[in-house]
Structures are given as structure tokens and as C-alpha cells.
Amino acid sequence: MSTLVLENITKRFGEQMILDKLDLQVNDGEFVSLLGPSGSGKSTIFHLIGGLYQADQGMIRLDNETINGKKGSISYMPQTPSLFPWRTVLENVILNVELYQKPDKQKALEMLERAGLKDYANAYPHELSGGMRQRVAFVRSLLSPQSFICLDEPFSSLDEFTRLEMQKWLLSIWEQERPSVLFVTHNIEEAIFLSDRILVLGSKPANVIKEFSIDFERPRNEKLTLSTAFLETKKEIYQTLRGVLDV
Numbered sequence: 001m002s003t004l005v006l007e008n009i010t011k012r013f014g015e016q017m018i019l020d021k022l023d024l025q026v027n028d029g030e031f032v033s034l035l036g037p038s039g040s041g042k043s044t045i046f047h048l049i050g051g052l053y054q055a056d057q058g059m060i061r062l063d064n065e066t067i068n069g070k071k072g073s074i075s076y077m078p079q080t081p082s083l084f085p086w087r088t089v090l091e092n093v094i095l096n097v098e099l100y101q102k103p104d105k106q107k108a109l110e111m112l113e114r115a116g117l118k119d120y121a122n123a124y125p126h127e128l129s130g131g132m133r134q135r136v137a138f139v140r141s142l143l144s145p146q147s148f149i150c151l152d153e154p155f156s157s158l159d160e161f162t163r164l165e166m167q168k169w170l171l172s173i174w175e176q177e178r179p180s181v182l183f184v185t186h187n188i189e190e191a192i193f194l195s196d197r198i199l200v201l202g203s204k205p206a207n208v209i210k211e212f213s214i215d216f217e218r219p220r221n222e223k224l225t226l227s228t229a230f231l232e233t234k235k236e237i238y239q240t241l242r243g244v245l246d247v
């Protein structure tokens with residue numbers, strides 16, 4: 001498990017200041033979501049953590065090791081599952097681990113079974129539904145040797161029903177494994193349902209303008225989403241985001 005700290009991060013693209021002295025922390029085994037308006041810099045934050053971009057200023061630390069500009073320290077799951085079409089499901093889920101060590105195929109098969117994909121281990125991505133492909137990509141993230149996972153709107157392309165099923169599935173797996181997760185979404189309900197904490201980003205330049213601690217008991221189920229406390233939290237976050245958009 002891992003603790004991630006971003007300290008005083010500044011990032012510009014040309015004249016445009018995207019992040020200005022951003023501070024952010026994800027504790028060991030914590031599920032933290034980032035909510036913010038489109039274009040506020042959420043993907044930029046992921047690219048900085050993943051070492052694809054260099055910060056102009058500030059430190060990024062994973063378990064006290066500075067990882068500014070260093071690739072391969074975290075496991076990243078993008079919006080689209082990006083599976084290799086010529087590799088089977090099993091070959092896809094062991095892809096990241098293969099880069100570092102001999103893959104444990106038995107463990108991969110067990111994870112696929114827990115993801116309801118046991119019968120598809122030897123299938124190819126085109127034979128799967130959108131939700132199944134997302135599950136394959138998430139199993140690949142979980143099997144990666146990196147214990148910090150960044151998830152960039154993984155369910156945005158799914159229909160409402162599949163999305164809810166995927167959220168429940170993700171929670172059930174996360175509650176057993178407890179990896180540290182930084183999750184980006186535009187969906188307030190999804191963020192509340194999944195997270196321990198939600199960070200709301202303001203834009204231009206982005207910074208954390210408000211933090212919500214989500215203390216609903218775990219394990220969580222969908223009944224929670226109809227409770228008064230859940231709807232109150234949703235309203236409060238919505239109003240905070242509205243405030244950002246009205247600026």
C-alpha cells in the first residue's frame with residue numbers, strides 16, 4: 001500500500017497556468033475522488049503523477065520517494081480500457097506485471113474469477129461488452145506491482161445501469177484489497193458512493209477549494225444512495241461545484 005503526496009505543484013502550458021501551488025494527499029489504503037469542472041486540470045494531475053509531465057514547481061512523493069518525472073511508479077487506468085486486441089483477456093491482465101516479473105497466472109485467473117470473467121480468460125477483447133472490458137482493465141491495474149492506482153473516469157462511457165453494477169463491483173474488490181486510489185469522475189453520486197474523501201477542484205488555475213470527508217459505513221450498498229444523508233451530501237457538493245462554475 002502507498003501514500004501519495006503532491007506539494008505545492010505548479011504547472012503551466014505556455015502562458016496558461018493550469019495548476020497553482022496544488023497540495024493533495026492520498027493516505028495508505030484510502031479512496032479519494034477528484035471532482036472538478038471540465039478542463040480544470042484533473043488529467044494533468046494524473047499525467048504529473050504518472051511522470052508523463054514535469055511540474056514547473058513542487059514535489060510529488062510516493063511513500064517518501066520523490067517521483068517527479070518518473071514513469072512506472074503508479075498503476076494508471078484510463079477512460080478507455082486500452083486492451084490489446086491481439087492478446088487474450090488473461091494475456092491482457094498480466095501485461096503490466098510482465099514488465100517487472102514473471103506473472104502469476106494462477107493469481108490472474110483467480111482475480112478474473114472474482115471479476116466474473118473466468119469463462120472469458122481465453123477470449124479476445126472484441127468478444128466482450130464495454131463493462132467487461134472495463135473490468136479486465138481494472139483487474140490489470142490490481143495485478144500491477146504498483147500499489148497506488150489512478151483511475152481516470154473509468155465508467156464515463158458506460159450506460160447508467162452498467163455503471164452502477166461496475167461501481168458495486170469496484171467497491172467489493174477495493175474493500176477486500178484496499179489499494180490506495182485516486183479517482184477522477186464528473187459524477188457526484190459516484191464519488192460519494194465510492195470515496196473516503198472528495199476533493200473539489202476550482203479552475204484556472206486549479207486548486208483544491210473544498211474537501212469532503214465521506215464517512216458512510218462500509219461495506220456500502222446502493223440503498224445508501226437513497227438515504228437522506230447521502231442526498232444532503234450530494235446537495236452540498238453540487239452547490240460547491242455550482243459555485244466554481246459560476247465564477
Ligand SMILES: Nc1ncnc2c1ncn2[C@@H]1O[C@H](COP(=O)(O)OP(=O)(O)OP(=O)(O)O)[C@@H](O)[C@H]1O
Nearest residue numbers: 013014016018036037038039040041042043044045
Ligand atoms: N499537453 C498540453 N498542452 C497544452 N495544454 C494542455 C495540455 N494538456 C492539457 N492542457 C490544457 O490544460 C487544461 C486542463 O486540461 P485537463 O485535460 O487536465 O483537464 P480535465 O480537468 O482533465 O478536463 P476533462 O474533465 O474535460 O477531462 C486545459 O485547458 C487543456 O487545454
